[in-house]
Amino acid sequence: MRTDRILARLEQEPERASNRDVPRMSRTRKVLLASAVACYAAIVLAVLVSDRLVHLDWQVMLFRPYKQWPELHAALDYFVVLGQRGPTAVLVAAWLGWRSWRQRTLRPLLVLGAALLLLNSTVGSVKYGLGRLGPHYATTVGADEMFAGGDIFPSGHTANAVVTWGILAYLATTPRARRVLSLVAAGFALGVGATTVYLGTHWVSDVLLGWIAGLVVLLALPWCEPLIAAANDWLLDTRDRLKAGRRPAPLPFPIPPLPAVPERLPSTAVPDGTATAPAAREPAGPVPPREPVAAATGSRPGGTGYGGAPPRTYPAPRTHPHPGRSERSPAGPTGSRRPQPGADRAPRTAPVGPGGRYGHTAG
Numbered sequence: 620m621r622t623d624r625i626l627a628r629l630e631q632e633p634e635r636a637s638n639r640d641v642p643r644m645s646r647t648r649k650v651l652l653a654s655a656v657a658c659y660a661a662i663v664l665a666v667l668v669s670d671r672l673v674h675l676d677w678q679v680m681l682f683r684p685y686k687q688w689p690e691l692h693a694a695l696d697y698f699v700v701l702g703q704r705g706p707t708a709v710l711v712a713a714w715l716g717w718r719s720w721r722q723r724t725l726r727p728l729l730v731l732g733a734a735l736l737l738l739n740s741t742v743g744s745v746k747y748g749l750g751r752l753g754p755h756y757a758t759t760v761g762a763d764e765m766f767a768g769g770d771i772f773p774s775g776h777t778a779n780a781v782v783t784w785g786i787l788a789y790l791a792t793t794p795r796a797r798r799v800l801s802l803v804a805a806g807f808a809l810g811v812g813a814t815t816v817y818l819g820t821h822w823v824s825d826v827l828l829g830w831i832a833g834l835v836v837l838l839a840l841p842w843c844e845p846l847i848a849a850a851n852d853w854l855l856d857t858r859d860r861l862k863a864g865r866r867p868a869p870l871p872f873p874i875p876p877l878p879a880v881p882e883r884l885p886s887t888a889v890p891d892g893t894a895t896a897p898a899a900r901e902p903a904g905p906v907p908p909r910e911p912v913a914a915a916t917g918s919r920p921g922g923t924g925y926g927g928a929p930p931r932t933y934p935a936p937r938t939h940p941h942p943g944r945s946e947r948s949p950a951g952p953t954g955s956r957r958p959q960p961g962a963d964r965a966p967r968t969a970p971v972g973p974g975g976r977y978g979h980t981a982g
Contacts, residue, residue: 676822702776702811774829777812781833
């Protein structure tokens with residue numbers, strides 16, 4: 620009963636505007652975004668070209684912080700969960716879902732979805748593109764371990780902590796709440812990054828690049844606000860239309876048309892009613908008439924085949940339009956075009972002269 624009273628009271632509260640402080644892509648934000656992208660490229664080049672940052676990575680790794688302060692290991696194992704994508708996304712989505720219900724809008728949830736989509740696409744592609752191995756899987760001391768089949772650079776825990784907790788400050792509706800939530804998000808992001816270095820799961824350069832990667836996603840979010848607003852209006856309008864029993868509205872953004880389906884050829888039918896494969900197109904021009912098909916019965920008398928089956932029909936042998944060499948008529952009254960073999964010789968039946976067959980007499 621008490622829960623029903625609380626929900627009924629909340630339903631009576633006036634609707635709050637959630638888009639009055641939508642961040643814009645101002646000149647200051649563009650300068651910050653360009654600076655963050657430049658730092659991103661500088662860190663990647665420092666790992667690929669320079670040896671100073673890689674040397675720092677190996678110094679911290681060989682120092683093994685988890686062995687220097689082992690009493691912190693158990694607590695930091697739980698604290699690093701605040702940077703994992705699954706648990707943090709569920710916690711933040713639950714809070715933003717409550718805000719969406721209170722404000723009668725889906726914008727908070729849509730902003731979270733857009734931010735996670737940008738994070739996964741950018742950080743994931745760089746991870747697998749560079750292929751760096753982590754400290755526990757390093758093979759050569761002093762090497763950068765790049766392009767070795769790993770997926771550690773930049774740190775996904777650190778970037779996810781920046782984006783997931785930074786969304787709360789991004790969606791704040793008052794300046795004071797934005798400042799407080801920004802400090803909370805910065806504390807979680809710095810703590811998660813330092814914890815991964817303590818546990819030995821990331822290099823120092825991984826954490827630096829993870830902080831910058833998460834900051835780039837937050838700074839680029841205002842470019843997605845027009846699409847988020849259009850999707851929010853379409854979803855709410857579709858919900859109202861479905862409640863009223865009407866068809867949903869078309870999508871607010873165009874969808875590319877499907878490729879054209881090629882024209883199907885007509886199929887030929889057989890006497891039993893089944894259709895065969897499409898008939899091939901015949902070449903243009905006059906088609907010579909076909910030879911009639913002669914029916915041949917089986918070997919049993921009575922016009923039936925073996926076992927009482929209907930007689931089989933076989934096509935008559937097709938004659939070639941051109942006669943064979945032996946069937947050709949002579950080219951003229953003198954005989955064939957080609958001279959016959961032995962035409963210049965005397966026939967065997969000719970009479971033998973007085974000198975015999977070979978022109979001399981028997982001795």
